[in-house]
Amino acid sequence: MTTTLTKKDINSPLIVNQPEIELLLCCARSQVDEQTKVKIKNLVNQDLNWELLLEIGERHGLIPLLFYNLNKLCPQAIPSNIFSSLEQYFQAHVRRNLLLTAELLKILDIFKNNNIQAIPFKGPTLANYAYKNLTLRQFCDLDLLVRERDVPKIINLLTSLGYELPSPIAEIEQKPYLQYKNFLESKEIQRKYDFIHSQKQIAIDLQWSITEKRLNDFFKLDLEYLINNSQLTSLGGAKVAQFSLEDLLLYLCFHGSKHCWSELKWVCDVAELINNNPEIDWQKVEAQAQKIDCEKILELGLWLAYDLLQANIPKSIIASLEKNLRVQWLAQQSYRSIFERPPEELNKYIFISSLKSNISTQLVYFLTMLTTPTAKEWNYLKLPKSLAFLYSLVRPYRLFVEYFNSKKI
Structure with a gap:
């Protein structure tokens, strides 16, 4: 701008x-x-x-x-100054999107030649699949879902293309908590690598799981299922694997929900996927959501897309959602997150846990979030390695202090 x-x-x-x-x-x-x-x-x-x-x-x-x-x-x-600002932003955004798309196709071609199956999600494929236009969805990096067994080979291939992983020694010097496997930011929990190409200024998020470890039971669409159920879509003249429409819709609702729908672009993703893909099999979507206990996650995403952006959702589903008091309550919490401010960390976990109908799953999720330490705990209190196990107690203490302090404001 x-x-x-x-x-x-x-x-x-x-x-x-x-x-x-x-x-x-x-x-x-x-x-x-x-x-x-x-x-x-x-x-x-x-x-x-x-x-x-x-x-x-x-x-x-x-x-x-x-x-x-x-x-x-x-x-x-x-106003001319506003129009000029918007136009310049848009033109820079288009150039960036085209650069990322070309890089993605190049990498996927190399993977294919090395018998590596990868599913790009979000980024260019989402823009193309949901919006039917590469220029209308803003994205800043490339997200690739791969099998864990292929990761060593992929590291070598990406390194040969000029991509780099942060040096483990330098990372631990800058972020000492990364040496602890129970911290949220650790590779063991995140189950991904972040590559950077410094000259091209391109980041690649390489994942071998659709969710971080602590969300295993919260969104149970596993990697093999997603790969086996994927379908080909056209991108820049090439055929690229992508989640099926039904799986992508569920994933987008999950992704928005785990962020408390704090950005409208996530609601827009759901609405655009629905509006531009009328062939979605709604019975399959609902059956899959029920199977993995994601009904409330799906229902909330659909209601937000309809209520805010008039998404073309079947009338029978809308009629049911209008009468669903729990979905309406969750929607009100989401509107506060979108139009007022994102919730404090503790309230965020309460909101997300309430998206599950199974009480035991709610409790497991909430307790996991409450006891998995993060960089915030490290910054709050520096402990020697011999006492690192205490961070699981430091975290709930810090969260409750933050919560009660916010109530005083």
Whole structure:
């Protein structure tokens, strides 16, 4: 952005009925119906705080869609400095997306020649699959899901292409807690590697599990199932493996839920996947959600996509969700996360655990989150290695102190 944004606290309350938010919601879609077009044209003629609109759009990762629709529908109504800022941002974003897409296709081709099966998810494939347009979804890195047995070979291949893993010694010097396998940031829990190409400024998130270890029982779509159930989609003239539509919809609802839906782009992903892929098998989606105890996660994601962005969801499902008091309560918590501020850490875990219908799963998740130490605990209290086991007690203490302090504000 070339325009200097106001120094507004990013976590300060954002009122849902503000015209700036209404305009952002109207533009947060790749296809705009006639009624929404009229609303957009009326909104841009109001006395808008354009700087605030840019700030909110950037916070929620929706600048590409905002520019796309304003440029198409009413470019003359946008202040020239704001339009110029949006246009420059969009052009830089397009160049970046094309660079990442070309790099992804190059890497996948090398993997294929070395008999390595990989599924790229999020990033270019999500933009192409859900939005049907590489330029409308903002992403900053490449996410690849691979089998763990292929990781050593992949490390060699990516290294030969100029990618680097952080030096273990340097990492531990900078982040001593990484030597403890029970810390959230450890490889044992994250089950991924982060590669960086310093010249190209490209990051690759290489994962051999769809979730971190502590979420094993929370989202049970395992790697082999996802690979065996994947389907080919066209990307830049090549055929690329991708989650099936039904699996991707479940994953997007899970991904948004684990972040308490604090960014509108995650709601937009769900809505776009549904609107641009009418062949989704809803019976299969519901059956799979029931099988892995993700019904509430799915229902919440669908309701948010419908209520905020009018996603084209079957009427029978919407009628059921409207009467579902638990989903409506979860939606209200999500709206606070989106339009006011993300919840404190402890409230976040309470919210996520409430997405499960099985009480034992709720308790296991909550206790796991409560006792898995993170970098915050290390920064809160430095303990010698011989006392590292105490971090599982330091964590709940720090969380409760943070929670009660927030109530005093």
